[in-house]
Amino acid sequence: MSSEVLRVSNLRKRFNDLLVIDSISFSIKSGEFFCILGPSGCGKTTLLRIIAGFEDYEGEVLLKGEKIKKPGPDRVLVFQDYALFPWRTVIGNVLFGIESKLQKREALKVAEEMLKLVGLEGFEKSYPHELSGGMKQRVALARALVCDPAILLMDEPLSALDAQTRMEMQAELVKIWQRTKKTIVYVTHSIEEAVFLADRILVLSKRPARAKALVEVKLERPRNRFDAKFTEISQKIYDLLKD
Amino acid sequence: MKLRIFYVSISVSIFLIFWETFYYFFIRDPFLLAPPSKVIPTFVKLITLQDPSFKMPVDIVFSLYHYALGFSSALIIGISLGLLMGFSRTLENLLSPIVELIRPIPPIAWIPISILLLKLTHTAAGFIIFIGSFFPILLNTRHGVASVEKKFVEVALTLGASRFEILRKVIIPASMPSIFTGIRVGSGVAWMCVVAAELFGVSAYGLGYQIEIARLYHAPEIVISYMVCIGLVGYALDNVYKFLASRFLRWRRGLVVE
């Protein structure tokens, strides 16, 4: 029985007159890989930004019992387009969140270990524009992980990658998640990706987003995309999204 | 590199030949204009301190002193004010009307009031140079801060950065390219203002001052030698900033076509 990290209840969000999120409730357990799945434009990014602390909202969003009011390193958001600082090297980017909190040598050690974990040893001194999309995403992931957040928020982090790299990164993300035991909230609009990654999947409706279902994926990891059970769950979610 | 030297020598030669022929066909009066065949030896004489009344190296030092006086204060005040205006809405709203009103006044129009107020001093020259270079630096810095992408600030926030850290670790480095543009434009204007300010005799030395004295002597070869010197020093100054920019903005290589 793991403990609850995040609780969202009766969450509503409007931009002026546009209702984007309509009374959503769910909670996330510690160490869980939680996917949010929904059609394009339904409000997934908005939901993630609310948890990150960038948007105001109606209702309740509690992190370990405390209301979320502003952004902070206990909930690091990984942006879809990486948003690496182009004026910093790879190691400089990873150091950003810890250099003022840890001693220089210790910070460097933590950052280098994290780069090893995401498979970027030897690229410490490269600048972001010298990296491929997959490598940039790894840097963004390492930069978030060194802050040791209670929740890692990821907004379609792999959607800009080609299919091959994307599948490799998914497998690697699962490994990193297993090793770091982080709670991950992962937004995607790909059913296959959600089923491959998640412990549970929150399926959202078209805008305004409502919770359609909460699907539990009880498959062993590493998962096989061609497994009968895998396709069965995918089919079920597909039907859910359709109507 | 070899090719570049080749092109430079070709273009300079063509220009000099054109100038020389122009002089011999149309002017032919040593009190009005001097041909390069006369300017070049004069320049060499002046720069090697062989002339009793025109000491060019000393004038360079004095002009650079005026330049440093005005330009360094413009740098400090322009960059800090630009950062603050870009960072704080209130300050921007408060200061930008003043800036917009004062900016269109050409630096040269400030010379009389500057001399009345500060007399014929180095500070008076420095003030004119400050006025000239302050605005490009301020405006480019402010523009740089205003165009920092929002996502970088958000990343910093989500990684736990404080307001001051955001200024130091995001706003300033992200605005650096723009700040350097301001520095180069500002330095160019500052150098032009040096000549203008010195014309009015704020000190007994300086490139701008001597160019006017040489005119009173009816010595166009000295006037032109000083013009060449002003051009060369200005070119050297710009190259210093170009070099510094390429050192500080290494990360931009591969992002923009220079």
Ligand SMILES: Nc1ncnc2c1ncn2[C@@H]1O[C@H](COP(=O)(O)OP(=O)(O)OP(=O)(O)O)[C@@H](O)[C@H]1O
């Ligand atoms: N700052 C804002 N102001 C006004 N409307 C906004 C704002 N941000 C988002 N919206 C609107 O809210 C809706 C949901 O946007 P959101 O980005 O959350 O969708 P999404 O599910 O992430 O879409 P996608 O799959 O395309 O990324 C959209 O209709 C969008 O136009």
Ligand SMILES: [Mg+2]
């Ligand atoms: Mg989105």
